[in-house]
Amino acid sequence: MRIALFEDRIASENFAPIALLRPAFELLCGQFSARERCMRFLPVTDWGAFLRSELVDVYQEENPDSHVNDLDWLRLAPTLFINGRWLADPAALGECDPDTAGIIDGHVAYLTLEPSDVSRLTGDSVDVVLMEIARERRRVKAPGFLAQYPWDLVHHNSVQLKADFALRRFGTSKVGQLGPQVAIVGDPNQIYIAPSSSIDPFVVIDSRKGPVTIEDDCLIQAFTRLEGPCHVGRGSQLFRANVREGTSIGPICRVGGEIEGSILHGYVNKYHDGFLGHSYICPWVNLGAMTTNSDLKNDYSPVKIPLRGESINSGELKVGCFIGDHTKTAIGSLFNTGSSIGVMCLVLPDGELLPKHIPSFSRIWHGDLIDGLALDAGLSTARYAMERRNIELTDAQEQLLRTIHADSQLERERAIERFFARSNFANG
Incomplete structure (x- = not known):
């Protein structure tokens, strides 16, 4: 299974100061970060991350097995994109239907990106393009919720x-x-x-x-x-x-x-x-x-x-x-x-x-x-x-x-x- 965690604009703008040195999906909530939760509870064979440009070198250094902001890697096979702000029961991660787009409050929680869609990522922010693709899929309400601010992590x-x-x-x-x-x-x-x-x-x-x-x-x-x-x-x-x-x-x-x-x-x-x-x-x-x-x-x-x-x-x-x-x-x-x-x-x-x-x-x-x-x-x-x-x-x-x-x-x-x-x- 191939997955890619991504930061949307809310994640990059709203989670200072605790996310200044890390992507939002590396913030701790519960026993794990969102990335750790995916790696533990999903049968992941290969994974990538899409994040702010200033974080790329440090994140690649800390995670040498990841594909960071790598569009060529996405072109190889379908990839499940997971919003780094998504907080859900770990069981819900295994229930992501590849034919659907999981939506919470108008934002993508998960979506399977096809290789033919990769060229669309070269323009606007990742979350904007993913939402455009989601409108072409069968949309379902994803379980859990998307954190918007640091205090959401604490209260959840x-x-x-x-x-x-x-x-x-x-x-x-x-x-x-x-x-x-x-x-x-x-x-x-x-x-x-x-x-x-x-x-x-x-x-x-x-x-x-x-x-x-x-x-x-x-x-x-x-x-x-x-x-x-x-x-x-x-x-x-x-x-x-x-x-x-x-x-x-x-x-x-x-x-x-x-x-x-x-x-x-x-x-x-x-x-x-x-x-x-x-x-x-x-x-x-x-x-x-x-x-x-x-x-x-x-x-x-x-x-x-x-x-x-x-x-x-x-x-x-x-x-x-x-x-x-x-x-x-x-x-x-x-x-x-x-x-x-x-x-x-x-x-x-x-x-x-x-x-x-x-x-x-x-x-x-x-x-x-x-x-x-x-x-x-x-x-x-x-x-x-x-x-x-x-x-x-x-x-x-x-x-x-x-x-x-x-x-x-x-x-x-x-x-x-x-x-x-x-x-x-x-x-x-």
């Missing part, structure tokens, strides 16, 4: 965690080998613990609200509580953590404190106490001690979130923060409800709530928003942080960061102007 996470668990075929679980000092609350069949993981005494695993998955080589330290549905990825370590329902923790994370309904993509360090709620945190983020976010307004009104600086009404009552790759926060950082923090930001607070919009490559310096980040120094810090986990910052990744730095210059300038205008007004 519990549902996706349950669906992913139900379809997985697990091997031997360590649940039956735990000592009496590890408390299992709820159905043990809704818990999977990889045999190579270590569970200390005085850990509580609660599956009453949904399944709990602990992958290979994890360490769950004493006085940690895990409430399903939740997922702990390969090699992650939990230190006295209170992990509440709807949380996904990706691979190689260090996690402590209270986490509720949040997604830690992978390689995130949140070792210390502090609350993280209804948030999405990207790789190589370090949250300093007592870094905390609000996820509910005092008046219970819907939360507005700055998307590239423009305020968007989420329509949701609980929205936390969205933090891009390589951002670091200092001790006592306090994020307001519905905050957006970009790539490679440095946050040094002054004890008050931080600005809701911190553009990529900005600094919060004792409470002031400034464009004072030395890019080469930031790259050096990123290189060092990644080397600590035996990961290399490649030339392609560095170039992508430099590209995002240049592309975000205007956003930084406007955000700083607004910040000081508000500060001057507040000071009379």
